[in-house]
Amino acid sequence: MAEEQLVTFSLGSEEFGVDIMRVQEIIRIPPITRVPNAPVYVEGVINLRGNVIPVVSLSTRFGMTRAEETELSRIIVVQVQAKVFGIRVDAVTEVLHLDSDSIEPPPPIAVGVDSQFIRGVGKTGERLLILLELDQIMGGD
Amino acid sequence: MSQDDDKNQGVELGEFLDFYLLDSQEQIERLGAGLLQLEKEGGNIGLINDLFRSAHSLKGASGTMGFTPIVEITHAAEDLLDRLRQGKIDVSLEMIDVLLAVTDRVKAMLEQVEKRQEITYGSEDLVNSMKALLNGETAPAASEKTEQTFAHEEEAPASFVPLDFSLSEQEREKVNDAHGMGHGVFELDVKLAPNTLMKAVRAVMSIQRLEGMGKVIKILPSVEELEAGQADGFSVLFLSDEPGEEIRKEVLEITDITSVAIFPYLTPESAVKEPNISNNEIVPQETANHETVKQSIPDVPKEKSKPAAAPAVPEQPPTNGESSTQVHTIRVDTVRMDNLINLVGEMVITRTRLVQIGLDLKSQYSTDPMVNNLNEANVYLGRLMNDLQESVMRLRMVAIGTVFNRFPRLVRDLAKKTGKEIDLVLKGEDTELDKTVVEVIGDPLMHLIRNSVDHGIESPEERRAAGKPVHGTVTLDAYHDGNHIAILISDDGGGLDLDKIKKIALTKGLINEREELSENDIANLIFLPGFSTADKVTDISGRGVGMDVVKKALNNLGGMVDITTRKGKGTTFTIRLPLTLAIIQALLVEVRDEIYAVPLSSVLETLLVNRSDIKTVGGLQMVQLRGNTLPLISLQEKFGLPDAETLQNEVFVVVVGFGDKVLGLIVDELRGQQEVxxxxxxxxxxxxxxxxxxxxxxxxxxxxxxxIGSLLQDVLVTRKI
Structure with a gap:
């Protein structure tokens, strides 16, 4: 049976998952340099071992209220089509396996998140995971 | 790679393919450039010889690699050039057209090879037109036949020691006889590429070729020994009346022979008997390009369709067919170069950190001699780093000629298409700038040249009516200007129609009626997005998407472009670009709590200005500076930062600019200068x-x-905020 491995994280009251194959690493939040005139959801750029990469604030991207930075806040560095960027999340929860069968297409009215960013909704036990479509996070509109 | 490839590609592939591509692309560029020169200068025999050799080695190499379509087409071209070389036919415009088409076709084929695709282009049409030209050959024009001479004054260097060929009595006699009768006796030292297979075959091929020009006395080591041994070359004792240079070239054409040196050979006896043999046309020479150490480029995905970027070695202009100076070059994979630059970059960053640590330590333990030692070492390290950096940067410098060289063809074709008569004059091709800049400057330049040809130069009738020479001239010039390189594209055409530009800008709402614009300001309006004055859309200069794209591309490189135009006299575009894009000196400035780096090369001075002296004119802030008006930009406003809680009475202004375009940046603090x-x-x-x-x-x-380029351009172009 086909299954997916996901890195899950929390953002506000929701829980999200991204394909583990896209995740390059997970880091604590370093100093972020704001970039003027960049799209609003780009929080800025960071120094990742000598490379400058952009960081996206998912809460801004999804129009959610932004939580304060805490000890648990992290940046998940992902790679999409050879481009590397970070997504800032409130906390990384776990890595889990999910049967492809338990993934459903995104509901028409998604949970407060623009449906173009959603690949589907996964169920594991009682929990609902929103699976992110990373390709759309940077760029798009 | 698809399976089909095997059909096209015969023997040795893989790493040889990269050698082949590099070499062939270079040959085809040389062929193209030579043809244009031929068109201009007519039948110069040295030039035709060069062209013939290019076609010949292209054919040979393609044959070895098994690319039959390329062989067919280059073979026909070679035939044609050979006939031309023998003076049996004359150069015609038609012939040049066909041969240029051949270079284009071969380029396209090579591109397919590069992408590891099967060659799908045919060659029949061009082969047929070349055959037609061959058959229509005219009677040999005897007067055209110029004898080629290679008169060199130099003598063989003292270091040359004649090889002991251990000649038999009979052989020695032949040599002495030849000396006696005034024939040339040469020693050829031939070197083979290190991994040459079947060395003996090369030797046999050389002997065959030499036999066509004279008599081979002896070869060392013998063919048998070569077959078995590890020797990486051989020497030939050879009698001939041909000039040494010709002999050398003939042998060099054989594949895998990397160099041939030729010396007049004197046996001890003949030296005594005939001390004054005048073989002064012989010079020991090794051609630079064959000697070039070539490193293969690994199978990284290459930037597509950039065959022109291949010759990293400066193209030697095909003069009279003699290769004059010896250039020792080494071809290095660009990936390795970039890696080197990155490492140096990281070192610069780390050194900056060390300096910071040293200063921190000093403020804490100012009396400790160890801290002073550390700081002294830091200073020394800094000097070394500067030298290292400069050397590495120099490695990346490429002459802009590699870009310029593709334009004569472009202008020729465009001129034909538009029915105009245009000369392209290239100047300052030797001006060097960073490889990264050279790679990207091509397209914007092409656009500006197209623009000059299409819109700048008038038709011959108009020019005649205006009392100008019928021939229009487009000049491309490059020179260093401080830390920048300036590239000028000028034409002697009609100049920009400023009234029309102003009218269009008004109707499009790009400017408003009240604005006082200088002629220069109006000319610069054409860089606004969507601006186009061309009455008719042509396939040459497009539909008004051009100029703003050019501007943007140059801004992205940290450069800028400016126009000066005079009605009836012509237009000049001036491009200014930084020399390097990798490591620069920067002035750090602080705006609110953010720090920005200003490239020091564009900083003219810094000022402390009273807030009350700043005036706002037409939405733009200005200050008087030594009698001139200096436009200002507040970085805080530009970058959407919050207003300061308390306004200082004085602000720092960083004056930046190139040439006569200057601008002041309002910042909160200056934070010193640093290498970034x-x-x-x-x-x-x-x-x-x-x-x-x-x-x-x-x-x-x-x-x-x-x-800075885009900030300046903002002020130059958009008079409104």
Whole structure:
């Protein structure tokens, strides 16, 4: 049976998952340099071992209220089509396996998140995971 | 790679393919350039010989690699050039056209080879037209036949020691006889590429060729020994009346022979008997390009369709067919170069950190001699780093001629298409600039040249009516100007129609009626997006998408473009670009709590200005500076930062600019000067106004580098905020 491995994280009251194959690493939040005139959801750029990469604030991207930075806040560095960027999340929860069968297409009215960013909704036990479509996070509109 | 490839590609592939591609692309460029020269100068025998050799070696190499279509087409071209060389036919415009078409076709074929595709282009049409030209050959024009001489004054260097060929009595006699009768006796030292297979075959091929020109006395080591042994070359004792240079070239044409040196050979006896043999046309020479150490480029995905970028070695202009100076070059994979630059960049960052640590230590333990030692070492390290950096940067410098060289063809074709008569004059081709700049400057330049040809130069009738020479001239010039390179594209055409530009800008709402614009300002309006004055859309200069794209491309490189135009006299575009895009000196400035880096090369001075002296004119802030008006931009406003809580009475102004375009940036603090390594912001953020890139400071934080070019252009072009 086909299954997916996901890195899950929390953002506000929701829980999200991204394909583990896209995740390059997970880091604590370093100093972020704001970039003027960049799209609003780009929080800025960071120094990742000598490379400058952009960081996206998912809460801004999804129009959610932004939580304060805490000890648990992290940046998940992902790679999409050879481009590397970070997504800032409130906390990384776990890595889990999910049967492809338990993934459903995104509901028409998604949970407060623009449906173009959603690949589907996964169920594991009682929990609902929103699976992110990373390709759309940077760029798009 | 598809399976079909095997059909086209015969023997040795893989790493040889890269050699082959590099070499062939170089040959085809040379062929193209030579043809244009031929068109201009007519039948210069040295030039035709060069062309013939290019076609010949292209054919040979393609044959070895098994690319039959290329062989067919180059073979026909070679035939044609051979006939031309023998003076049996004359150069005609038609012939040049066909041969240029051949170079294009071969280029296209090579591109397919490069992409590891099967060659799908045919060659029949061109082969047929070449055959037709061959058959229509005219009677040999005897007067055209110029005898080629290679008169060199130099003598064989003293270091040359004749090889002991251990000649038999009979052989020695032959040599002495030849000397006696005034024939040339030569020693040829032939070197083979290190991994040459079947060395003996090369020797046999050489002997065959030489036999056509004279008599081979002896070869060392013998063919049998070569077959078995590890020798990487051989020497030939050879009698001939041909000039040494010709002999050398003939042998060099054999594949895998990397160099041939030729010396007049004197046996001890003959030296005594005939001390004054005048074989002064012989010079020991090794051609530079064959000697070039070539490194293969690994199978990294190459930038597509850039065969022109291949010759990293400066093209030697095909003069009279003699290769004069010896250039010792080494071809290095660009990936390795970039890696080197990155490492140097990291070192610069780390050194900045060390300096910071040293200063911190000093403020804490100012009396400790160890701290002073550390700081002294830091200073020395800094000097070494500067030298290292400069050397590495120099490695990346490429002559702009490699870009310019593709334009004569472009102008020729465009001129034909538009029915205009245009000369392209190239100047300053030797001006060097960073490889990264050279790679990207081509397209904007092409656009400006197209524009000059299409819109700048008038038709011959108009020119005649205006009392100008019928021939229009487009000049491309490059020179160093401080830390920048200036590239000028000028034409002697009709100049820009300023009234028309102003009218269009008004109707499109780009400017408003009240604005007082100088002629220069009006001319610069054409860089606004969507601006087009061409009455008719042509396939040459497009539909008004051009100029703003050019401007943007140049801004992205940290450069800018300016126009001067005079009615009836012509138009000049001046491009200014930084010499390098990798490591620069920067002035760090602080605006609110953010730090930005200003490239020091564009900083003219810094000022402390009273806030009350800043006036606002037409939405633009200005200050009087030594009798001139200096436009100002507040970085805080530009970058959407909050207002300061308390306004200072005085503000810092960083005056930046190129040439006569200056601008003041209002900042809160100056934070000193530092060396920074330019990093890209990546694909997602690469087109932000006012930002050229990013850098990492000693404390590991990212700082953005200002794009002075685009800030200046903002002020020049948009008079409204």
């Amino acid at each position: 390594v330019i990093k890209s912001l990546g694909d997602f953020l690469n087109n932000l106004p006012g930002i050229a890139g990013a850098t990492i400071l000693g404390d590991g934080k990212v700082t953005l580098i200002l794009d």
